[in-house]
Amino acid sequence: VQLQASGGGLVQAGDSLRLSCAASGRTFSRYAIGWFRQAPGKEREFVAGITWSGRTTVYADSVKGRFTVSRTYANNTVYLQMNSLKPEDTALYYCAVPLRGDYVGRKSDEYNYWGQGTQVTVSS
Numbered sequence: 001v002q003l004q005a006s007g008g009g010l011v012q013a014g015d016s017l018r019l020s021c022a023a024s025g026r027t028f029s030r031y032a033i034g035w036f037r038q039a040p041g042k043e044r045e046f047v048a049g050i051t052w053s054g055r056t057t058v059y060a061d062s063v064k065g066r067f068t069v070s071r072t073y074a075n076n077t078v079y080l081q082m083n084s085l086k087p088e089d090t091a092l093y094y095c096a097v098p099l100r101g102d103y104v105g106r107k108s109d110e111y112n113y114w115g116q117g118t119q120v121t122v123s124s
Contacts, residue, residue, distance in 0.1 A: 001025040003115030005095050010121045011085055019080040019118060021095030032104045033078040034111055035069065037091035037120075047093070048080060049104030058104045063089075085122045092117040 007019040021033060034049035048069040049058045057069050063082075071078040078095060096111035098104070105111070 001031070001097050001113040003095050003097065003113060005093060005115040005118040008093060008118035008120045010123065013086055013122055013124050015085050015122070016081070016083045017085065017120060019082065019093055019095075019120070021078040021080075021115060023076045023078070023097070030101060031097045032102050033069075033071065034096050034098060034104055035078075035080050035093060036096060036108055036111075037089075037093045038117075039091040042091075044094070044108045046106040046108070049106075050078060051104060052102045056104065058106070060106075082120070085120075087122050087124045090120060090122050092119050 002024045004022045011017055030052050032049055032051045035047040036044050037047050038044040046060050047063055048067055050069045050071055054071050066084045068081040094117045095115045097113040098111045
């Protein structure tokens with residue numbers, strides 16, 4: 001599986017961004033997708049995830065109510081809509097496919113396919 005994350009940028013606090021994760025290779029639709037982020041000097045942390053059906057979504061407490069994860073099957077893409085951005089959301093954002101297929105885990109070692117990351121910078 002190859003993953004391509006995009007959509008990052010430099011925004012001000014309170015603004016919105018939509019990240020995209022385009023997948024190719026293996027049968028995309030049978031896999032959950034997780035979003036993680038890593039800020040300088042910090043460990044990679046779980047942000048959100050969605051199962052292959054789209055019926056189950058999982059969010060970190062820090063983004064619940066502000067971020068929304070969704071997916072489309074037509075172009076094998078998962079989106080992360082980020083609203084009300086805060087400076088503490090600044091990080092390199094990654095999408096990933098989990099080892100267990102259709103399971104949204106919260107730990108990075110539960111994922112074995114990773115995209116290259118897209119930078120999100122939120123200024124105060």
